[in-house]
Amino acid sequence: QEKPSQEWLDRKFSMFIHFGLYSVYGGVYEGEPVTRGYSEQIQSFAGIFSDWYGNTANEFDPVNWDPDSIVSLAKEAGMGSIVFTSKHHDGFCMYHSAHTDYNIVDATPYGRDLMKELAEACERGGIAFGVYFSLIDWHFPQAYPISSHNADPLTPEHYAFNLKQVEEIMTNYGPLSEIWFDMGSLTPEQSKGLYELVNRLQPQCMISGRLGNDYVDFSVMGDNEYPDYQIGVPWQTAASMFDETWGYRSWQERGEVQPKVREKIESLIKVVSRGGNFLLNIGPKGDGSVVEFEREVLLEIGKWVRSNNEA
Numbered sequence: 001q002e003k004p005s006q007e008w009l010d011r012k013f014s015m016f017i018h019f020g021l022y023s024v025y026g027g028v029y030e031g032e033p034v035t036r037g038y039s040e041q042i043q044s045f046a047g048i049f050s051d052w053y054g055n056t057a058n059e060f061d062p063v064n065w066d067p068d069s070i071v072s073l074a075k076e077a078g079m080g081s082i083v084f085t086s087k088h089h090d091g092f093c094m095y096h097s098a099h100t101d102y103n104i105v106d107a108t109p110y111g112r113d114l115m116k117e118l119a120e121a122c123e124r125g126g127i128a129f130g131v132y133f134s135l136i137d138w139h140f141p142q143a144y145p146i147s148s149h150n151a152d153p154l155t156p157e158h159y160a161f162n163l164k165q166v167e168e169i170m171t172n173y174g175p176l177s178e179i180w181f182d183m184g185s186l187t188p189e190q191s192k193g194l195y196e197l198v199n200r201l202q203p204q205c206m207i208s209g210r211l212g213n214d215y216v217d218f219s220v221m222g223d224n225e226y227p228d229y230q231i232g233v234p235w236q237t238a239a240s241m242f243d244e245t246w247g248y249r250s251w252q253e254r255g256e257v258q259p260k261v262r263e264k265i266e267s268l269i270k271v272v273s274r275g276g277n278f279l280l281n282i283g284p285k286g287d288g289s290v291v292e293f294e295r296e297v298l299l300e301i302g303k304w305v306r307s308n309n310e311a
């Protein structure tokens with residue numbers, strides 16, 4: 001029996017990474033902070049046309065992205081896996097897709113398959129790797145309109161495109177611990193099709209409930225949320241460092257490290273003691289570096305985890 005994956009259930013604490021073209025904007029458009037909405041959704045909240053937004057790829061050169069040091073950071077924090085944004089709502093692929101040029105290899109001066117390098121670093125470091133994959137796409141022509149909660153089912157073209165992309169992700173990046181489908185509105189046939197595709201190629205890969213229509217291997221709670229009764233399915237709480245954004249926000253007021261450490265340890269305890277997986281997010285800068293505040297918070301949490309394991 002492949003599911004639920006016992007490894008997934010045992011993992012308890014994991015790193016979420018939101019990294020993409022939006023990280024270059026850092027929550028700023030035309031010199032002004034964009035104060036509405038998550039910064040990873042700046043294309044929508046600042047009303048930027050996709051072609052114009054996509055020009056940012058010409059300057060996307062995350063030379064300070066260092067997958068081995070990110071894996072070390074996750075391990076020091078006591079995390080057992082990393083879940084990475086393969087494609088967010090903006091439609092930009094952080095991996096080498098054969099089905100669109102709108103990807104990190106073909107469209108940026110960086111020109112390397114950053115997701116593959118992260119997957120390999122996870123393998124070297126002995127932690128699991130999974131992906132976030134958006135079922136909203138603001139770049140794919142047949143998938144309009146721009147919305148962060150599109151209520152229309154996927155168009156046949158968009159669905160076919162997603163199938164091809166999920167297939168390449170399931171084929172080229174080693175064994176995946178989970179796929180975090182997000183935010184689409186699918187027909188039952190579409191949910192079933194994607195669910196069966198993942199199961200066929202990677203039967204151990206846990207599938208998030210956001211695929212819809214009860215095709216679910218684990219269910220996702222919001223920050224600080226957890227079920228107050230046994231729900232009978234594996235579950236996860238995803239949390240950002242600050243509620244307002246998952247992607248990098250240059251003008252974020254971060255305050256002191258210690259109160260944030262305490263807040264996140266409290267969440268970790270609540271989630272893990274109730275049997276869930278805690279997925280804590282970082283949002284690296286456009287140059288690929290980890291925000292110092294976030295690094296410090298993770299290292300402090302790691303100290304607590306270690307002292308707790310020894311006790």
Ligand code: JFZ
Nearest residue numbers: 038040041182183220221222223246
């Ligand atoms: C979605 C995305 O729209 C968002 O940009 C980010 O990627 C986040 C991780 O996922 O937004 C969500 C998803 C789930 C919840 C809240 C926002 N939730 O379960 O409370």
